[in-house]
Amino acid sequence: LDLRYQELLKDSIVLVCRHDDPLAASPEHPWSVFGDHRFIAMSPETGLCKMAESGLAQAGVGVERLFNCSAATTMAALVTAGLGISALSRLVMAQLASPSLVWRPLVDPPVARSIGIVRHKARSLSPAAQVFVRELEKQARALRMSDQLSANASDQPVTPPRVTAG
Numbered sequence: 001l002d003l004r005y006q007e008l009l010k011d012s013i014v015l016v017c018r019h020d021d022p023l024a025a026s027p028e029h030p031w032s033v034f035g036d037h038r039f040i041a042m043s044p045e046t047g048l049c050k051m052a053e054s055g056l057a058q059a060g061v062g063v064e065r066l067f068n069c070s071a072a073t074t075m076a077a078l079v080t081a082g083l084g085i086s087a088l089s090r091l092v093m094a095q096l097a098s099p100s101l102v103w104r105p106l107v108d109p110p111v112a113r114s115i116g117i118v119r120h121k122a123r124s125l126s127p128a129a130q131v132f133v134r135e136l137e138k139q140a141r142a143l144r145m146s147d148q149l150s151a152n153a154s155d156q157p158v159t160p161p162r163v164t165a166g
Contacts, residue, residue: 005117012089021102023104024104043068055087080100087106
């Protein structure tokens, strides 16, 4: 098969904590932060868990998981209740849109997944598919711009702007 991948954006894994947690005062954190705090993980069958485990392994950090959550909303409720901190993707944080939670970039190493479109090189898209792809590209640009603005701000937004078709 002659396929082409077009990356739209990178979805980074970020630290998730309560807005009043002392960790919220720092602009970013190394993965080692999870070794010193109660860690609320996504369950092992989720892609987010695999990404977090990759970051922890690359940083050489061992953690004891307080909970393994199958849903991000459950994890968010546990963090909101003050039971620990977690790692989620930036896009999942945008979907949660919780005023009680903040995110901070994780570094050393940064971990991200690529979000994109796969299509056959030899086939052209239908007019409807072309419009759909242009809209996806537009939304991805808006998300990247939102992340650039928040990365340059002194504080990460609690709830990033929701991007909708239109």
